[in-house]
Amino acid sequence: xxxxxxxxxxxxxxxxxxxxxxxxxxxxxxxxxxxxxxxxxxxxxxxxxxxxxxxxxxxxxxxxxxxxxxxxxxxxxxxxxxxxxxxxxxxxxxxxxxxxxxxxxxxxxxxxxxxxxxxxxxxxxxxxxxxxxxxxxxxxxxxxxxxxxxxxxxxxxxxxxxxxxxxxxxxxxxxxxxxxxxxxxxxxxxxxxxxxxxxxxxxxxxxx
Amino acid sequence: xxxxxxxxxxxxxxxxxxxxxxxxxxxxxxxxxxxxxxxxxxxxxxxxxxxxxxxxxxxxxxxxxxxxxxxxxxxxxxxxxxxxxxxxxxxxxxxxxxxxxxxxxxxxxxxxxxxxxxxxxxxxxxxxxxxxxxxxxxxxxxxxxxxxxxxxxxxxxxxxxxxxxxxxxxxxxxxxxxxxxxxxxxxxxxxxxxxxxxxxxxxxxxxx
DNA sequence: CGATCAATTGAGACAAATCAACACCAGTGG
DNA sequence: CCACTGGTGTTGATTTGTCTCAATTGATCG
Numbered sequence: 001x002x003x004x005x006x007x008x009x010x011x012x013x014x015x016x017x018x019x020x021x022x023x024x025x026x027x028x029x030x031x032x033x034x035x036x037x038x039x040x041x042x043x044x045x046x047x048x049x050x051x052x053x054x055x056x057x058x059x060x061x062x063x064x065x066x067x068x069x070x071x072x073x074x075x076x077x078x079x080x081x082x083x084x085x086x087x088x089x090x091x092x093x094x095x096x097x098x099x100x101x102x103x104x105x106x107x108x109x110x111x112x113x114x115x116x117x118x119x120x121x122x123x124x125x126x127x128x129x130x131x132x133x134x135x136x137x138x139x140x141x142x143x144x145x146x147x148x149x150x151x152x153x154x155x156x157x158x159x160x161x162x163x164x165x166x167x168x169x170x171x172x173x174x175x176x177x178x179x180x181x182x183x184x185x186x187x188x189x190x191x192x193x194x195x196x197x198x199x200x201x202x203x204x205x206x207x208x
Numbered sequence: 209x210x211x212x213x214x215x216x217x218x219x220x221x222x223x224x225x226x227x228x229x230x231x232x233x234x235x236x237x238x239x240x241x242x243x244x245x246x247x248x249x250x251x252x253x254x255x256x257x258x259x260x261x262x263x264x265x266x267x268x269x270x271x272x273x274x275x276x277x278x279x280x281x282x283x284x285x286x287x288x289x290x291x292x293x294x295x296x297x298x299x300x301x302x303x304x305x306x307x308x309x310x311x312x313x314x315x316x317x318x319x320x321x322x323x324x325x326x327x328x329x330x331x332x333x334x335x336x337x338x339x340x341x342x343x344x345x346x347x348x349x350x351x352x353x354x355x356x357x358x359x360x361x362x363x364x365x366x367x368x369x370x371x372x373x374x375x376x377x378x379x380x381x382x383x384x385x386x387x388x389x390x391x392x393x394x395x396x397x398x399x400x401x402x403x404x405x406x407x408x409x410x411x412x413x414x415x416x
Numbered sequence: 417c418g419a420t421c422a423a424t425t426g427a428g429a430c431a432a433a434t435c436a437a438c439a440c441c442a443g444t445g446g
Numbered sequence: 447c448c449a450c451t452g453g454t455g456t457t458g459a460t461t462t463g464t465c466t467c468a469a470t471t472g473a474t475c476g
Contacts, residue, residue: 055330057330057334059334059338059339059416060413060416063338064338065333065334065337065338067330067333067334078323079323079327080323080324080326080327081327085327085330085331086330107314107315107316107319108315110319111315111318111322112288114319114322114323114326115287115288115322116288117326118288118322118325118326118329119287119289121326121329121330122263122265122275122293122294122329123293124333125273125275125329125332125333125336126265126267126273126275128333128336128337128376129273129336129373129375129376130267130271130272130273130376132431132432133431133432159454159455160455160456161454165337167337168336168337168338169432170433170434171454171455172433172434172455172456172457173431173432173433175455175456175457176432176456176457179456179457192440192441192454192455205268208267208268340463340464341463341464367422367423368422368423368424369422377464377465378464378465378466379422379423380423380424380464380465380466381463381464381465382423383423383424383425384424384425384464386424387425400422400423400472400473
């Protein structure tokens, strides 16, 4: 069921890693490939080398919640317990490097990464709990624009269904929210995966 | 109702003791008292000695999202950045001890605490994003019952408004959701702050 | 006892989900 | 080149769940 078609590229390039971690080779995960599954034994730490990774959870009745999209340079895979509570998949074809902890030395660096993730998770809780559909979409575009070049052109690598499961909406509502922003003159949508921000201030006011 | 409510003492101001290096004595924060505010300088670590603490954020238009309720023995106050992104308040009169970050709790211990909080935050994202009002309420009762010794009697120390802001609902909907569970024979509500679980399996199925 | 705030309950409004139809695009094979 | 096809996205019509607004009860306290 879990097709982990891996595409090993050899060689360990020196990379900025958390202190105390030993890097190994980068694995390539095609679109939709599972990096680890819910219930898998935890312990390893991963780093996104290129592409996008999503962290998800399935409920008993099949609904999906995406907790985070992770981009180049971000770490994932750490867990409080022995098993993965969530699963990780490649969104659009991603290169992932597996790292191993060597004990206490990495704890300080890991702590910084974990606190960063916690801050983002808490911010996302506000969006999930107290925002309308259009406001969620505005917040999402701004969140995606962070870390991308500041040219008002934002790339949304994932598909509408992924955005919906991240924001707690349906994909139809995502589509409609984009239309509201578009017809309000706040964004342009030149193609499915591209957003052009026309009025960043308006977006920030909606998302604040 | 609340045992500590007669136990008023003047709470020591947190700002005054930031410079203190030794783990200070427990400060008492009466109901609704602010432990630290949004924008306050971060750095200290806190531990709940008794009572309940809520971690909140206000949006620009006044809506509130509660990220977590913290009970006896739990830590809070760590931040990724230099400022507190959220604020902390006493829910029902709480004793809070301030600790030194690197003194009483090493980086490894702090990491474990942070990962625990991250796991709970991610689980809460699922509840916020993909559950109906009644299911949210079921999940909340189960979450509160963890860490309470008696199996079927669950105490909800906070008021309906707090529950609503934690679950992304209105307090009216919280009240209605409780009624649905009550009329379904799943819980009893002997008093405002007490829940008796009659059918735990049903609750778990709703929250799974 | 009245004052005040919290909680419940009801009626109607509204936002998002659901159900359904159609448009768009890339890949395939005729 | 053109019809097929399946997946993805958009749009429309209707339903449903939650919010909003409003009234009432209940709890707490001076």
